[in-house]
Amino acid sequence: MPSVRKLVAFALTPTLLLLTSCARHSQSEVYYLVATNMSLSYWKTAVTGFNAAATRYKVTAKIAGPDNYDPQAELQELNKAVAAKPAGILISVADESLLKPGIDAAVEAGVPVITMDSDAATSRRLFFIGTNNVAAGRLGGQRIVEKLGGRGNVVFFSMPGQPNLDERLQGFKDIFATHPDIKILDVVNIKGDARNAFDNTEQYLTQTGIARVAAFICLEASSGKTVADAVRRQKATDRVVLAWDVEQDTLGEIKDGTIEATISQKPYTMGFVGLKELDEIFHNKPRSLTKDYSVDAFSEYPVFIDTGTALVDKANVDIYAKSAAEHQQ
Known part of the structure; x- marks a missing residue:
């Protein structure tokens, strides 16, 4: 017959294990x-x-x-x-x-x-x-092709040298490569200041003829609202604006119709x-x-965890606006 001491020790063991696991952090x-x-x-x-x-x-x-x-x-x-x-x-x-x-x-x-x-x-x-920034760029590129009917000049707003923005640009280029009538006039370096996007948009909106810009594409979050402001001020409602991320102002501009769509991240x-x-x-x-675990087929680490992306336009903007509002509460 086991001793009382052994029974007590056995009974306490699960509790001790639980306490030990809880103390991990x-x-x-x-x-x-x-x-x-x-x-x-x-x-x-x-x-x-x-x-x-x-x-x-x-x-x-x-x-x-x-x-x-x-x-x-x-x-x-x-x-x-x-x-x-x-x-x-x-x-x-x-x-x-x-x-x-x-x-x-x-x-x-x-x-x-x-x-x-x-x-x-x-x-x-x-x-x-x-x-997956290349895939996200391709998603945006497809919408631009649809809206322009495969023809027109585009201007990008970015910060060249930042890896994720360069990858997004590459995704657009992949799509445009099969639509040679879409021309990239410029990739504007906004240098982290959305005001540079506003100033350049105003300048490009004055160009006509073969230099006319049909679409403005923002590869980061801050410039979408300012580009939309410039387009609205000059009443250039025939121009396509594609933004990035789901800032509240950006979602509002989609509802208003000044921004065609944005690419949502998480x-x-x-x-x-x-x-x-x-x-x-x-x-x-x-x-x-x-x-380098990327070349180890038995590694417990992935190379990349894709958190997902989506195109947001008038068809689904209310869903994203509601989610953003709930998150702020």
Whole structure:
């Protein structure tokens, strides 16, 4: 007959195991989200997702990065985050050539790094979470072809050198390659300032004849509203405006008819899943952080987590507007 002591020990074991599992997380576990243009509502949404995951897992979330588009400042914030020796870093890469050494240094120091929104594929980050930007560009390109009837000049607003924006542009080019009567007149570098998009739109709206611009395409979130403003002021309602992301102003312009459509992304999901994945990696560390798992057919890590994208126009804009309103409550 087993002793009372053994029975008590056996009875307590499940409780002890439960307490041990609950203690997995701690406020001392710190995870960073690093990006640029943090003043944009897009990034505020991503931060909300990141913080929500931190609350669920009972860990500490820290946000770092400049309010404006400043890759050099982002690098400085990344270096500070690495020096703090966090449990993991989630980063959106404004300039791959500039930030790659910092990402590699973080991994060498034993800090897991995942990229989100904008990738650094040549770095030692473990994997990327975000939009399939080439596919999203193709989705937008198809709508432009439909609206222009396969003919007309287009102008893009972007920040060349930022990986996700360059990939979006490539997606449009893929579609336009089979429609040679659609010409790209310019890819305007707005340099992180939507006012540059407004000024250039006003200038291009004065051009006529073979130089007439039929469509303005915004590859990032901030310029859609300002381009729509310029089009409205000059009463150029025959021009097509394609925006990016589901800012409230953008959705309003779609309802109004000034913006034809926008491409929706899921920054909240990127932030939430990013912290969730970093937490898993921290508690189940791989043998090596520096290994290229993309060429390992038996790796437990993906190469890319696609958070999804969609085209939003008058047919479905109310759905997205309702979701955005509920999220703000």
